[in-house]
Amino acid sequence: MATVEFRVAERAHIVVDSDVCRSCTTKACVTACPANLFAPTSDGGILFNYEQCFECGTCYQVCNGEGALTWTYPEGGHGVVFRQG
Amino acid sequence: MPDVVVVGAGPAGSAAALAAARAGAEVVLLERGPFPGSKNVYGGVVYGRVLDDVLPGWWEEVPVQRWVTRRQTMALTGTQALTLDFRTEAWGKAPYNGCTTYRADFDAWLAGKAVEAGAHLVTSTVVTGLIREDGRVVGVRTDRPDGDLRAGVVIAADGVNSFLAKEAGLLPRTQPEHLTLGVKEVLALPREVIDERFGVTGDHGVDIEVLGCTRGIPGGGFVYTNKDSVTVGVVVSVKGLADAKLRPEDLVADLKAHPAIAPLVRGGELKEYSAHLIPEGGYHQIPRLHDHGFLVTGDAAGLTLAAGIWLEGVNFAIGSGLAAGRAAASAVASGDVSRRGLSSYRKDVKRTFVLKDHKRLRHAPDVVLSPRVQQRYPGMLADLVEGVFTVVNPKPKPAWSQLLRRAAKANDVRFHELVVDAVKGARAFR
Numbered sequence A: 001m002a003t004v005e006f007r008v009a010e011r012a013h014i015v016v017d018s019d020v021c022r023s024c025t026t027k028a029c030v031t032a033c034p035a036n037l038f039a040p041t042s043d044g045g046i047l048f049n050y051e052q053c054f055e056c057g058t059c060y061q062v063c064n065g066e067g068a069l070t071w072t073y074p075e076g077g078h079g080v081v082f083r084q085g
Numbered sequence B: 001m002p003d004v005v006v007v008g009a010g011p012a013g014s015a016a017a018l019a020a021a022r023a024g025a026e027v028v029l030l031e032r033g034p035f036p037g038s039k040n041v042y043g044g045v046v047y048g049r050v051l052d053d054v055l056p057g058w059w060e061e062v063p064v065q066r067w068v069t070r071r072q073t074m075a076l077t078g079t080q081a082l083t084l085d086f087r088t089e090a091w092g093k094a095p096y097n098g099c100t101t102y103r104a105d106f107d108a109w110l111a112g113k114a115v116e117a118g119a120h121l122v123t124s125t126v127v128t129g130l131i132r133e134d135g136r137v138v139g140v141r142t143d144r145p146d147g148d149l150r151a152g153v154v155i156a157a158d159g160v161n162s163f164l165a166k167e168a169g170l171l172p173r174t175q176p177e178h179l180t181l182g183v184k185e186v187l188a189l190p191r192e193v194i195d196e197r198f199g200v201t202g203d204h205g206v207d208i209e210v211l212g213c214t215r216g217i218p219g220g221g222f223v224y225t226n227k228d229s230v231t232v233g234v235v236v237s238v239k240g241l242a243d244a245k246l247r248p249e250d251l252v253a254d255l256k257a258h259p260a261i262a263p264l265v266r267g268g269e270l271k272e273y274s275a276h277l278i279p280e281g282g283y284h285q286i287p288r289l290h291d292h293g294f295l296v297t298g299d300a301a302g303l304t305l306a307a308g309i310w311l312e313g314v315n316f317a318i319g320s321g322l323a324a325g326r327a328a329a330s331a332v333a334s335g336d337v338s339r340r341g342l343s344s345y346r347k348d349v350k351r352t353f354v355l356k357d358h359k360r361l362r363h364a365p366d367v368v369l370s371p372r373v374q375q376r377y378p379g380m381l382a383d384l385v386e387g388v389f390t391v392v393n394p395k396p397k398p399a400w401s402q403l404l405r406r407a408a409k410a411n412d413v414r415f416h417e418l419v420v421d422a423v424k425g426a427r428a429f430r
Helices: A028-032 A058-062 B011-022 B103-116 B163-167 B191-198 B238-244 B248-257 B314-334 B344-351 B353-360 B364-368 B371-389 B400-410 B415-428
Strands: A005-007 A014-016 A038-040 A046-048 A069-071 A079-081 B004-007 B027-030 B066-076 B081-087 B120-122 B127-133 B136-142 B153-156 B179-188 B204-211 B219-225 B229-237 B269-279 B294-296 B305-307 B310-312
Touching: A014 A046, A028 A038, A028 A058, A028 B238, A058 A069, A058 B238, A058 B269, B004 B011, B004 B136, B004 B314, B011 B027, B011 B103, B011 B153, B011 B314, B027 B103, B066 B219, B066 B371, B081 B371, B103 B120, B127 B163, B136 B153, B153 B163, B153 B314, B163 B294, B179 B238, B179 B248, B204 B371, B219 B248, B229 B238, B229 B248, B294 B314, B305 B364, B310 B314, B314 B344, B314 B353, B344 B353, B364 B415, B371 B400, B371 B415
Parallel strands: B004 B027, B004 B153, B027 B120, B066 B204, B153 B294
Antiparallel strands: A005 A079, A014 A069, A038 A046, B066 B081, B127 B136, B179 B229, B179 B269, B204 B219, B219 B229, B305 B310
16 A cells, blocks of 8 residues: 555545444455455454545445445545556 | 536546537536546556547546556356466557556546536535435535535436435435455565566556356356456445455455465555445346436446346446436527426437446346356366366267366256356346
8 A cells, every 4th residue: 555645535435334234244345355454353344444434435335234335436636646557 | 507417437428428528518527536546446447438439549548557458357266276367468558448448547548638628627525415396306415614516407426325316316325236345465576576477568468257166155256357457356236245244355365375366466455455346237127217307327326237148337437428418508509408308318328328238238237147157167167177178098089078067066057057157148248
């Protein structure tokens, strides 16, 4: 990940409601996220780090929990910057 | 108030802005990244002939990495590789066939063409929603202060996740069964090493598409050459990936370690790792393309062609974008931006490759991503060829029919399944 440029915004563009995640049996986001940003916590929730997000959308596509993920784009000019995509 | 607002300065959006501006419309082209292409990723080849009419001689100035003159389709098992290898010098000179590029360069170049035509490019601006009145789209909201922007027509070229098409009710919020995830690594290698390993010289390059390298998850892999780097990656079904509980970067690592691929990428220094979703649902998943005051184009409209031996997207984005731009400008000029006034867009894409190719190949994604094609046929074909070329003296050569039976059995393929799939394949790729 050190190889990719991120212009990190102050606001988190993805917010995870860990309370909803606790009832999720699949937690598909943990393995499917290509940036490996979702970590399961010991109490069955999900810890999420938005700063090195590729903004691809895989997490909300595989998410089972209604309302677990609030997914928007980072504010204009922020987030990932691909140079060789 | 601009005549046309285009959301997203990828190939679809820039083509739309270019066409609309050329047709005399006042155009604003919005891009959420700091520059066009900064959010974009592709999987190997841009086919540029779609630009022939609008940018004659485009190949003189397009930011190309290499012109693809060698094309391979490879079926892998853990220990085998069966490769169809084709090369032609014809693809190495004008008008060329396809090129590799970096999207930060290519997309910025095409957006520049829209600007030259008179479009106003505004970067670092996120469109947060549509402005609607009486069931018509009349503009967009942005994350700029006082950021509402009204327009005659809004063109959604906001990519695979198109929140605008979703808000307009044209795209479902989630459809993991019709999306694939592409992940790739760009590996730096000296130019002469790439030339030697891939058997090319000068600005000629190679594109390799791979089947059977994704641990049974529907999808495939790819390797292609840039000037002084090699890109390697996989594309896998989002649903399949989630169900398999595998990490995408592990699949890339598998591919890089395969005996047929490892010698090509060995020693490459990782320059960038990237990921992007691809709409691979094909013809049946293409949404309604327009509404009152609103057009959808490119990936937002699901126009990526993923038909096994043909994997194209940027050209479909440009083709649909040009059509959208023309339709928007003519609707504005005629004073009718209703669904009826914009219907020339649908007619236009229907009579060009944009929908014609998709319609013709509408059964292809199902065939290509089917379990047998993905999991059993690569092994069966490789075993068959291994049988053909393995000399088993002192025994005599086995008959073809015996080799085929043996290969089918070893890979759990039944004869009637072969017949069914042959018929399906012939129909899908007619």
